[in-house]
Amino acid sequence: MRLQYKIVVGFLFFTLISNAQFTPDCRSAIPVCGDAPISGIADGRGDIDDFDPDDIRQTGCLEKGSNSSANIENNTSWYAFRALEDGSIGFDIEATTDTAEWDFAIYGPDTDCASISNGTAQPLRCNYEANNTSFTGLGTNPESGQDGFEFVKGSKNTYDELLDIAAGEIYYILINNYNTNFDGDPEPFTLTFTGDVDALDCTFRDEFLGLDIVGCEGDPDVVLSAFRSPVGPDVASVVWSVDYEDDGVIDNANLATGTEYTVTSPNTGRYFVEITTISGTPTTVVDDILIYFHAAPIVSDIEITVVDYLVDRNKIEVLVNGNSDYEYAINGGEFQDETLFHDVPPGQNTLIVNDKNGCGITEEIPFLVIGYPKFFTPNGDGFHDGWNVLGIEELVDARVYIYDRYGKLLKQLAAGVTWNGTFNGKDMPESDYWFRMEYAETEGGVIVAKTLQNHFTLKR
Structure with missing residues (x-):
């Protein structure tokens, strides 16, 4: 069974640390x-x-x-x-x-x-x-x-x-x-x-307009000057044009006139200048420059795909609005270019998105993976002593029912409640146990009842 949950990460969770x-x-x-x-x-x-x-x-x-x-x-x-x-x-x-x-x-x-x-x-x-x-x-x-x-x-x-x-x-x-x-x-x-x-x-x-410029949205203006051309002040007229997509098609052939043109963020594009000289030697001088403003990372949402509710198959995919190159890290790990993460543990996790062009990095963004431990060990040592579906509190009207292998109901769980491995005050033996989770989910504006069944292991 494949269940998908989409968690929208709002501005309460998002902070851009700085333009680096x-x-x-x-x-x-x-x-x-x-x-x-x-x-x-x-x-x-x-x-x-x-x-x-x-x-x-x-x-x-x-x-x-x-x-x-x-x-x-x-x-x-x-x-x-x-x-x-x-x-x-x-x-x-x-x-x-x-x-x-x-x-x-x-x-x-x-x-x-x-x-x-x-x-x-x-x-x-x-x-x-x-x-x-x-x-x-x-x-x-x-x-x-x-x-x-x-x-x-x-x-x-x-x-x-x-x-x-x-x-x-x-x-x-x-x-x-x-x-x-x-x-x-x-x-x-x-x-x-x-x-x-x-x-x-x-x-x-x-190439008097200079080398191509890579900047960040919000950077100061870029002033392009026709006077930097080899003809110096020998200028009769100047025409600026622009190809915003840098696809070889001029979007505005008469963008401006005058010896200077100011490019403001976030107007990415290839800018052209044609200078007509007074002396006629040469008659015209032309140049172009690509100015690209990268966008800081803005995480629009995190899509969490949980496959069969097996912890080692949990995965998330990160979607980022922006026109830049980003890298991603979860839970303090190494950054990666791939937007897909595998083996994400159930429960609370954190994501960081970094712009590879130095335009900004987010603070840790918390997100939740709904899943369950594959095993628990109720031996009182403080580690894995209880079992429940992690993140259940994010589901609507969720209830979890635990059964032994013969189908006998042992425990009903709600958010914040864990099973300690007992029934009627007695320790249950080491074995596999089954659970059924019932919850509601909104689909197309309609609340739909959902059910998930799977198993886990009690170890002693």
């Missing part, structure tokens, strides 16, 4: 190349915290370096570059003001902004030391002639080693201003690549 992902400014990293110096300016603390401050200071070379008051993020800028071929790359970051104190960290390959933000991805190179020259970077300091060497906390090394890159790899550079006056005013710097600069892919700049 700090969406960093690196999601708007500017694609760059090595054929010319890059003039940058860092303005303010950045739109969003790049890192979880409780985690990032404990990892790698972002441990505040030699200065106990040094900050992880202040006036940050993010860049990205892609390798065209194998080689070794360095760069110089030059301070062009007296008050700027530039630090950097470089991440990659095979990483993304979410893993950078939560500390999963460690910097390959970085300098969070107090610089005594106007330069910092990878390779050789052009001012002092000092060659870069491996990070050692407290060494005050101005430069780190060159970075070996391979064709197709993408790297992120964080440039951070440890501004000595912390006034938040914009300050300029110059970024110049060194080493095998021809190994960098200059077509990467054509």
Whole structure:
């Protein structure tokens, strides 16, 4: 016999602990190349915290370096570059003001902004030391002639080693201003690549809207800028369009005009821009970017399927509303991708749902599996001394009748009552016993009487 119970887990049971992902400014990293110096300016603390401050200071070379008051993020800028071929790359970051104190960290390959933000991805190179020259970077300091060497906390090394890159790899550079006056005013710097600069892919700049962005519903807006294109301010007109399903069909061919377009959560889609130039060289420039907002886990219901009321065959399936990738754990166990759980014990259990993209995790959600122990041992040791159908209190008008193998009624049970293995004050012998459970269930708005029969074992 197969009985199914659906338990709706309401908001009384559900709490989303937090959005675990700090969406960093690196999601708007500017694609760059090595054929010319890059003039940058860092303005303010950045739109969003790049890192979880409780985690990032404990990892790698972002441990505040030699200065106990040094900050992880202040006036940050993010860049990205892609390798065209194998080689070794360095760069110089030059301070062009007296008050700027530039630090950097470089991440990659095979990483993304979410893993950078939560500390999963460690910097390959970085300098969070107090610089005594106007330069910092990878390779050789052009001012002092000092060659870069491996990070050692407290060494005050101005430069780190060159970075070996391979064709197709993408790297992120964080440039951070440890501004000595912390006034938040914009300050300029110059970024110049060194080493095998021809190994960098200059077509990467054509992807000026940036790399695809994965975020969470409720994240801050994403501002897309046409001025980041290779033609710079040579802009006569701009048209934005969008394919919300990313299925190759444009849903709105005239989404907006203007040099900037702001994407707000939860408007997932592939966004396109077409720029017509003033000079006509080239006539038009186009780019696109996929922005995907994942939804935090919202458990709509838990469907519990109990097969033959055998404990080792109890199973539950979890249904979650949302457009993300989730994983599930019950009773404090390991997370799994599969929504189906087998061998769920009868009685009270707990479920946790986690968004694999870092968009949130639920607290423990209690749920009940209606079932019965396959055996009990009424020997007074405090373990398995009584027997009843667990979860019976959730059924309507439930009654349980216990019989011996000859069909003699030994006990009638209701919710909260257990059988201690006796009849008329005498211990019943070790054997299999049968039970019949009668209850009511609503089907299509009509209350229908139900009956279940099965057996269990008394052991002494």
